[in-house]
Amino acid sequence: MTEQIDKALEREYEAGFVSDIESETFEPGLNEDIIRRISSMKNEPEWMLEWRLKAFRVWQEMEEPDWAHINYSKIDFQAISYYSAPKSMKDKPKSLDEVDPELIRTYEKLGIPLIEQQMLAGIAVDAVFDSVSVVTTFREKLEEAGVIFCPISDAVHRFPDLVKKYLGSVVPTKDNYFAALNCAVFTDGSFVYIPKGTRCPMELSTYFRINELNTGQFERTLIIADEGSHVSYLEGCTAPQRDENQLHAAVVELVALDKAEIKYSTVQNWYPGDENGKGGIYNFVTKRGICHESAKISWTQVETGSAVTWKYPSCILKGDNSVGEFYSVALTRGAQQADTGTKMIHLGKNTKSTIISKGISAGKSNNSYRGLVRMNPGAQGARNFTQCDSLLIGDQCGAHTFPYVESRNPSAIVEHEATTSKVSDEQMFLCRQRGIEPEKAVSMIVNGFCKEVFKELPMEFAVEAGKLLEISLEGSVG
Amino acid sequence: MSNTTSSTENSMLKITDLHASVEEKNILKGLNLDVKPGEVHAIMGPNGAGKSTTGYVLSGREGYTVEQGSALLDGVEILDLEAEDRARAGLFLAFQYPVEIPGVSNLEFLKSSVDAQREARGEEAYTSAEFLKVAKEACKQVNLPLAFLKRGVNEGFSGGEKKRNELMQMILLKPKLCILDETDSGLDIDAMQVVANGVNSQRSPDRSFIIVTHYQRLLDYIKPDFVHVLSDGKIVKSGDASLAKELEAEGYSWIHNEPADELEGDLL
Numbered sequence: 146m147t148e149q150i151d152k153a154l155e156r157e158y159e160a161g162f163v164s165d166i167e168s169e170t171f172e173p174g175l176n177e178d179i180i181r182r183i184s185s186m187k188n189e190p191e192w193m194l195e196w197r198l199k200a201f202r203v204w205q206e207m208e209e210p211d212w213a214h215i216n217y218s219k220i221d222f223q224a225i226s227y228y229s230a231p232k233s234m235k236d237k238p239k240s241l242d243e244v245d246p247e248l249i250r251t252y253e254k255l256g257i258p259l260i261e262q263q264m265l266a267g268i269a270v271d272a273v274f275d276s277v278s279v280v281t282t283f284r285e286k287l288e289e290a291g292v293i294f295c296p297i298s299d300a301v302h303r304f305p306d307l308v309k310k311y312l313g314s315v316v317p318t319k320d321n322y323f324a325a326l327n328c329a330v331f332t333d334g335s336f337v338y339i340p341k342g343t344r345c346p347m348e349l350s351t352y353f354r355i356n357e358l359n360t361g362q363f364e365r366t367l368i369i370a371d372e373g374s375h376v377s378y379l380e381g382c383t384a385p386q387r388d389e390n391q392l393h394a395a396v397v398e399l400v401a402l403d404k405a406e407i408k409y410s411t412v413q414n415w416y417p418g419d420e421n422g423k424g425g426i427y428n429f430v431t432k433r434g435i436c437h438e439s440a441k442i443s444w445t446q447v448e449t450g451s452a453v454t455w456k457y458p459s460c461i462l463k464g465d466n467s468v469g470e471f472y473s474v475a476l477t478r479g480a481q482q483a484d485t486g487t488k489m490i491h492l493g494k495n496t497k498s499t500i501i502s503k504g505i506s507a508g509k510s511n512n513s514y515r516g517l518v519r520m521n522p523g524a525q526g527a528r529n530f531t532q533c534d535s536l537l538i539g540d541q542c543g544a545h546t547f548p549y550v551e552s553r554n555p556s557a558i559v560e561h562e563a564t565t566s567k568v569s570d571e572q573m574f575l576c577r578q579r580g581i582e583p584e585k586a587v588s589m590i591v592n593g594f595c596k597e598v599f600k601e602l603p604m605e606f607a608v609e610a611g612k613l614l615e616i617s618l619e620g621s622v623g
Numbered sequence: 624m625s626n627t628t629s630s631t632e633n634s635m636l637k638i639t640d641l642h643a644s645v646e647e648k649n650i651l652k653g654l655n656l657d658v659k660p661g662e663v664h665a666i667m668g669p670n671g672a673g674k675s676t677t678g679y680v681l682s683g684r685e686g687y688t689v690e691q692g693s694a695l696l697d698g699v700e701i702l703d704l705e706a707e708d709r710a711r712a713g714l715f716l717a718f719q720y721p722v723e724i725p726g727v728s729n730l731e732f733l734k735s736s737v738d739a740q741r742e743a744r745g746e747e748a749y750t751s752a753e754f755l756k757v758a759k760e761a762c763k764q765v766n767l768p769l770a771f772l773k774r775g776v777n778e779g780f781s782g783g784e785k786k787r788n789e790l791m792q793m794i795l796l797k798p799k800l801c802i803l804d805e806t807d808s809g810l811d812i813d814a815m816q817v818v819a820n821g822v823n824s825q826r827s828p829d830r831s832f833i834i835v836t837h838y839q840r841l842l843d844y845i846k847p848d849f850v851h852v853l854s855d856g857k858i859v860k861s862g863d864a865s866l867a868k869e870l871e872a873e874g875y876s877w878i879h880n881e882p883a884d885e886l887e888g889d890l891l
């Protein structure tokens with residue numbers, strides 16, 4: 146059976162092509178001058194530059210963390226280029242007609258049409274290519290509803306008060322090594338503001354694409370949901386297939402004010418490297434949201450790519466009666482390594498959190514769940530439920546679970562369930578005896594295992610995620 | 624009496640001198656069996672005789688190695704086919720211990736199975752609506768509530784429900800040859816009757832059955848054309864339905880006492 150499954154797991158990375166686009170790329174290296182140049186490329190105000198430089202000094206004092214269950218060759222931060230943008234983006238195209246058709250074709254090939262007529266109805270897209278946002282669709286329509294959805298580099302100019310107030314308010318500069326680096330060198334990403342009592346009229350989504358060789362992508366996303374508002378946001382990512390490792394160190398901050406609700410979904414499909422671990426993206430990401438009174442933040446992630454994933458989307462449940470959720474599917478195969486999970490920090494009374502984590506390991510990969518649930522003294526009547534399931538495919542892979550519970554309030558209740566199972570010979574044989582191909586059987590079994598998480602994704606993306614898993618598991622790309 | 628003939632013409636399944644091993648242990652040691660279209664053969668025999676192994680070897684389960692012999696299904700050698708291709712050729716095995724596939728709905732599983740087989744025959748896949756209709760019908764036929772179509776494959780099913788689910792799959796897949804491995808064990812009389820009715824309703828001139836059972840009880844409801852006793856990897860005695868009654872009365876020990884070689888000579 147192992148042979149069948151190995152075959153089933155061989156796959157091509159569909160998004161692995163390189164676009165032929167002339168780019169302006171900084172020479173590799175990281176110093177204050179580089180940061181000044183990034184800032185000036187974006188024509189930033191002085192306060193933004195100061196903020197970056199301060200972060201850079203903090204970062205220089207910090208050490209790269211080594212507590213995660215991952216192994217990777219040391220990153221040479223001086224060998225990376227920190228800025229790359231298509232030349233055609235230099236004089237800011239005002240409409241889609243002015244955007245380089247090659248860029249539009251790139252997104253089309255990735256299944257993200259940017260021409261409004263062809264787009265999925267009801268989904269607005271911000272397309273980020275290397276260090277710049279190429280286009281944000283449906284902007285005007287959203288602004289009619291008072292919703293701001295624009296590249297963060299624009300928001301710095303157009304909404305400086307909101308940016309100043311909230312940037313770094315959830316993930317402080319010195320939070321961790323990669324977050325500090327991001328603060329210093331972030332290039333683009335999305336900015337979202339939903340006004341009071343507004344239900345965002347469409348799904349918002351950002352699609353990140355790394356194209357240029359030897360560049361890092363340091364995106365920054367900030368979503369503010371004002372009181373009683375509601376928004377659903379999706380992030381997708383891909384990169385060309387290359388032998389060199391590339392660094393992606395993003396920071397995402399969510400602010401859910403009283404009674405607001407943010408649903409944040411990720412379908413991460415960065416290039417995972419080859420079977421032997423050559424190439425692929427190093428994905429070191431800090432994602433955190435803060436919930437004010439009766440607010441709710443729900444993280445759903447489907448992680449199938451990257452050579453190394455280090456990622457813990459978290460919730461600070463500050464307001465009473467606030468709710469945090471984390472639904473995760475992490476699939477590792479070949480030589481991929483994932484150390485992912487969440488932190489639920491309960492500060493307010495009657496706060497609730499739910500964690501459902503599904504780890505799937507195949508090949509020689511390693512998949513770890515790391516989760517922290519903290520009940521602070523003020524978290525009277527708080528509750529957490531954690532369910533953490535691992536599925537092993539074959540016998541050379543590893544699944545690990547690191548749950549940390551800190552309860553400082555005796556009335557708080559923390560429940561934890563964990564299971565480990567295998568795609569068994571019996572299951573495979575049952576499927577094949579009924580006429581089902583082994584590849585299809587594996588993907589059906591894995592999809593069944595992930596069902597509880599997939600049902601949390603917005604409809605269109607649930608289908609996409611299911612297909613992505615299928616592609617990830619299929620011998621031939623369908 | 625013997626049902627074997629020298630001709631392979633018009634056999635649904637013809638097994639000749641089949642030797643097979645598991646983990647280098649010989650289990651089947653020269654099995655011969657000839658099943659004509661429309662016939663029902665019962666296989667009985669002591670625990671560990673190789674009854675389940677026979678089903679697995681025929682259906683191509685990994686880990687079961689064919690050492691020699693052949694098995695023709697409707698004239699086609701199946702022993703070198705992949706498991707899924709044997710299924711598509713019309714072989715169906717109802718498992719002694721059906722396995723659970725959590726989170727995969729029974730309906731999805733059934734549709735994938737049926738579509739895979741239809742596709743192999745060059746037929747079009749069912750639309751969801753069409754399939755739901757046939758699936759509901761099959762569900763009723765085996766007396767399972769329709770809610771079972773939505774539940775995970777065998778997930779949390781009772782023993783009897785699992786067996787009826789196997790039968791539902793058989794009804795939907797319309798195989799040429801059905802092997803039922805102790806589908807009756809663990810069932811009460813009512814459930815057994817449901818199984819028997821299910822099988823009887825599927826009997827047809829172009830479908831054959833091999834029914835592995837410990838109890839002659841089931842054979843009161845499903846009248847076999849032949850009864851065989853399998854012991855130590857080969858058939859040591861064959862007869863008509865009355866053999867099952869004899870076995871029920873006297874157990875298997877009287878068979879063991881007879882020299883197997885002679886018997887085999889007889890049968891061939």
Ligand SMILES: Nc1ncnc2c1ncn2[C@@H]1O[C@H](COP(=O)(O)OP(=O)(O)O)[C@@H](O)[C@H]1O
Nearest residue numbers: 645646648650669670671672673674675676677
């Ligand atoms: N996977 C296996 N590994 C080792 N021995 C096996 C395996 N499966 C079956 N056997 C052995 O093969 C023999 C026949 O088993 P089986 O076909 O299940 O018998 P029956 O169904 O007639 O009770 C038994 O001795 C059993 O222990």
Ligand SMILES: [Mg+2]
Nearest residue numbers: 674675676719
């Ligand atoms: Mg058995």
